[in-house]
Amino acid sequence: MERKEFIKKGFSALGLAVVSPIFIRCDDSDDDPTQEVVSGGDGSCEVTPSETEGPFPTKNPTSLERVDIRSDREGIEMAINITILNGNNDCAVLKEAYVDIWHCDRDGNYSEYGGTGMQMTDYTSAHFLRGRQQTDVSGLVTFTSIFPGWYASRAPHIHVHIYDASGKSLLVTQIAFPEELCNTVYTTATQYYTKGTQDTSNERDNVFGDGYDLELATVTGNITDGFVLTHSIVVNA
Numbered sequence: 001m002e003r004k005e006f007i008k009k010g011f012s013a014l015g016l017a018v019v020s021p022i023f024i025r026c027d028d029s030d031d032d033p034t035q036e037v038v039s040g041g042d043g044s045c046e047v048t049p050s051e052t053e054g055p056f057p058t059k060n061p062t063s064l065e066r067v068d069i070r071s072d073r074e075g076i077e078m079a080i081n082i083t084i085l086n087g088n089n090d091c092a093v094l095k096e097a098y099v100d101i102w103h104c105d106r107d108g109n110y111s112e113y114g115g116t117g118m119q120m121t122d123y124t125s126a127h128f129l130r131g132r133q134q135t136d137v138s139g140l141v142t143f144t145s146i147f148p149g150w151y152a153s154r155a156p157h158i159h160v161h162i163y164d165a166s167g168k169s170l171l172v173t174q175i176a177f178p179e180e181l182c183n184t185v186y187t188t189a190t191q192y193y194t195k196g197t198q199d200t201s202n203e204r205d206n207v208f209g210d211g212y213d214l215e216l217a218t219v220t221g222n223i224t225d226g227f228v229l230t231h232s233i234v235v236n237a
Contacts, residue, residue: 075148078219131143156198
């Protein structure tokens with residue numbers, strides 16, 4: 001399914017509005033969409049922090065180019081919209097970049113790993129909640145997933161690895177979630193509340209503890225209709 005058709009149908013089914021970023025033209029006389037700039041509320045263009053890729057990175061991301069990454073995982077549906085911006089070009093959108101994402105399921109388990117002390121459940125033969133997309137002319141990639149669960153000593157998060165069109169690695173980072181929303185999901189959604197709230201806050205997390213303002217996603221929606229995550233990541237390309 002083409003991305004435009006997916007977005008139109010997907011959000012219509014969820015009954016949610018797409019949260020659109022504010023676009024500022026670099027040159028009013030230039031109609032090239034690759035020159036559009038997405039700016040934060042303060043007009044800044046700061047590169048997103050680099051974070052650890054492990055311990056469960058995707059083993060063969062080129063084989064997982066897909067929009068719907070849920071596979072057989074159950075949970076609250078969540079559309080993930082990530083825009084990639086080029087910090088070396090005044091935060092102009094970066095088209096044709098490859099974006100890999102991966103995250104745990106509602107029980108805190110990752111696919112492609114398991115059977116060890118770090119994750120006892122063995123999912124070494126599964127590939128759920130992992131996917132790759134290439135950014136369009138607006139620098140956007142869109143995935144269909146579920147709201148992630150949590151596991152001990154980590155705040156809820158999504159891993160992201162970004163490459164340029166030639167396959168050169170540009171940035172490995174992570175996306176953080178608003179804690180109040182996580183508390184609501186983990187205590188009231190029937191698919192999640194068996195574990196209760198996460199045991200680690202963003203402030204006490206070993207990844208986000210040094211600051212996560214540039215990594216905190218905007219998440220809209222609700223438990224009944226599903227969620228839409230919107231986030232921009234700035235790389236130096």
